Amino acid sequence: MKLNRGLLLTVALSGAIAGLMGTQLRQTFEPDATTPSGIPAPARAPFLTIGVTTKALARNADRPWTATDLTEVDAFERAANTHAGTIMWFADFAGTAFDPRQAEAVAARDAIPEISWEPWDASNPSANQPAFRLRTFLEGDHDPLIRTWARGIAAYGKPLRLRFGHEMNGRWYPWAERANRNQAGEFVRVWRHVQEIFDEEGATNVVWVWSPVAGAVTSALFPGEDHVDVVAVSGFNGGTTLFRQRWRSFETSYGPTLTAVHAMAPSKPVEISEIASAETGGDKATWITEMFASIRQRPYIRSLIWFELVKEADWRIVSSPEARAAFIAGAREAASPPAQP
Numbered sequence: 387m388k389l390n391r392g393l394l395l396t397v398a399l400s401g402a403i404a405g406l407m408g409t410q411l412r413q414t415f416e417p418d419a420t421t422p423s424g425i426p427a428p429a430r431a432p433f434l435t436i437g438v439t440t441k442a443l444a445r446n447a448d449r450p451w452t453a454t455d456l457t458e459v460d461a462f463e464r465a466a467n468t469h470a471g472t473i474m475w476f477a478d479f480a481g482t483a484f485d486p487r488q489a490e491a492v493a494a495r496d497a498i499p500e501i502s503w504e505p506w507d508a509s510n511p512s513a514n515q516p517a518f519r520l521r522t523f524l525e526g527d528h529d530p531l532i533r534t535w536a537r538g539i540a541a542y543g544k545p546l547r548l549r550f551g552h553e554m555n556g557r558w559y560p561w562a563e564r565a566n567r568n569q570a571g572e573f574v575r576v577w578r579h580v581q582e583i584f585d586e587e588g589a590t591n592v593v594w595v596w597s598p599v600a601g602a603v604t605s606a607l608f609p610g611e612d613h614v615d616v617v618a619v620s621g622f623n624g625g626t627t628l629f630r631q632r633w634r635s636f637e638t639s640y641g642p643t644l645t646a647v648h649a650m651a652p653s654k655p656v657e658i659s660e661i662a663s664a665e666t667g668g669d670k671a672t673w674i675t676e677m678f679a680s681i682r683q684r685p686y687i688r689s690l691i692w693f694e695l696v697k698e699a700d701w702r703i704v705s706s707p708e709a710r711a712a713f714i715a716g717a718r719e720a721a722s723p724p725a726q727p
Contacts, residue, residue, distance in 0.1 A: 423460035427469045427496035434681060434720035437472025437500070437691035438462045439660070444695055447478040447508040453491040462694045465704050468717040472547070474500040474659070474691050479518065479531060480507035484538040493544055500547035500595065500691070502659075503535075505576075506560045513558050513565040520561060520572035523579060532580055536587035548592050549659060550580060553599040553620060554607055563607070570606065577609040597659045600643045608650050616689075617647040620660035626667030628698050633668035636677040648686050655688040662693040662701030663709075671708035678716030682724045690720075 440462065442455035456473075463470055473492045477484070484501075492499040505528070506518045522528065539546055551561045554573050560566040563573050577596075584592055596614045598607065600621030608614070621643075623634055640658070648656055658681075663673045681687050692713075693701045703713040 423463035425463040425467065425469050427471070428721065432471065432721040433685075433723040434687065435471035435498075435689040436466065436468050436717050436720070437474060437497075437689060438470045438694050439474040439476075439691060441695040443473065443475035444693075444697075446475045447480075447482050447504070450482070450485065451475060451488065453487075456491060456495070458694070459495075462692070462703070465702075465710055465713075466692075466717055467714045468721075470495070470497055472498045472500050472689055472691055474502060474547075474549070476502045476504060476508070478504045478506055478508035479528060480509065482508075484535045484542075486538060486542040489542050489544070489546055498545055498547060498593075500549060500659075502549045502552055502597075504559070504561075505551055513560050513562065515560040515566060518560045519566050520563070520568045520576050523576040524572065529583065532583045533587060536584040536589045539584075539592060540587050540589040543591055545591055545593060547595050547616065549595040549597050549618065550577065552595075552597040552618075552659065555598040555601065555603045573607055574609050578613055581609075581613060595657060595659065596647075597657070598643065598647065600640050603643055603646055605650055611651045611653065614651060614654060616657050617651045617654050618657040618659040619643050619647060620658070622661065622693070622701070623663040623668075623673060624699065625664035628664060636673060637680050641680065644684060644687070648684075652686075656684070656686050657689040657691070658687065659691050660693050661690060664699035664701070665705050665709070666699070669708075670706060671712040674703075674709060674712040674716060678720055681720065685724055 438459055440455075440458035442449070442451040442458055445451075459470055459473055473495070475488070489499040505523065506515050517527075539548075551559075551573065553559060554562050556562050557564040561573065561576070562568065563570055581594065593615045594613065595616045595618050596609060597618035597620055600619050619640055621639055622628075623636070623639055625633055640661075644656065661677070663670050681690065692703065694703065695701060703710050
């Protein structure tokens with residue numbers, strides 16, 4: 387384990403690794419196709435970085451996104467009247483290759499690429515996947531794929547956030563210790579094993595994001611401060627029709643977990659890696675306003691990634707004019723640090 391994990395090294399971008407990219411993606415990816423939103427990147431880094439994932443980015447495991455798909459990010463930036471400083475997409479172990487052109491297209495927008503790297507087969511959304519039990523990682527079954535990713539990211543060379551095995555404290559993914567016949571303690575061992583491979587391959591440009599879901603989280607799932615660069619939380623307010631089927635404020639949903647993960651690594655910045663609210667059962671605009679107010683009371687939170695798509699609900703900030711206006715106002719205020727008491 388390298389002790390300088392938080393230090394980002396800039397190295398030259400080498401040629402594409404042979405066989406790394408699928409033929410279809412190789413033929414269709416054209417970085418120059420990106421349509422700019424007209425929202426410039428700030429001259430100085432904002433106190434709270436606003437990020438986004440969109441439909442094309444979320445479905446990347448079954449349909450690798452191309453730069454043309456970043457028009458969805460353009461639409462979000464225009465709607466939020468703010469620059470997306472982090473752009474996140476999803477990738478699984480079963481069929482997704484690392485394509486540096488995706489990362490380059492994000493970096494060209496003055497944004498940090500972040501990949502939610504999911505150790506499963508996303509085409510089979512079941513927690514019961516024996517091929518991806520945690521012990522298969524400890525036995526080296528997936529080492530060749532991990533090394534390929536590590537080499538590709540090392541060759542890319544620029545800062546890249548890797549959100550590996552998120553929501554591990556739930557039971558709906560095969561890497562959760564409470565699912566797929568996994569055993570206690572295996573998740574941390576797998577996390578450190580993956581990092582060791584990345585270290586061996588020289589992928590020191592990776593920023594490691596540890597991201598449980600809002601709710602009960604135990605330190606037994608935390609890899610340790612020396613193994614994590616950013617601690618994070620994800621979760622959604624599903625209103626009265628989804629998940630808990632009752633309206634829950636940001637502070638109720640996120641507050642206890644944010645306090646817990648910050649206490650585990652008080653020297654690390656905190657990210658809210660997936661967040662959104664439904665409209666049903668309450669006032670989404672007020673929810674967003676209170677979200678930004680709560681974040682300003684927790685200055686250790688330095689980034690937020692909004693789930694800008696229609697999936698179980700219309701999570702987008704444009705689900706209503708009032709929600710959009712609340713987000714614009716909150717993002718504008720969040721760009722500057724909170725006043726000191």
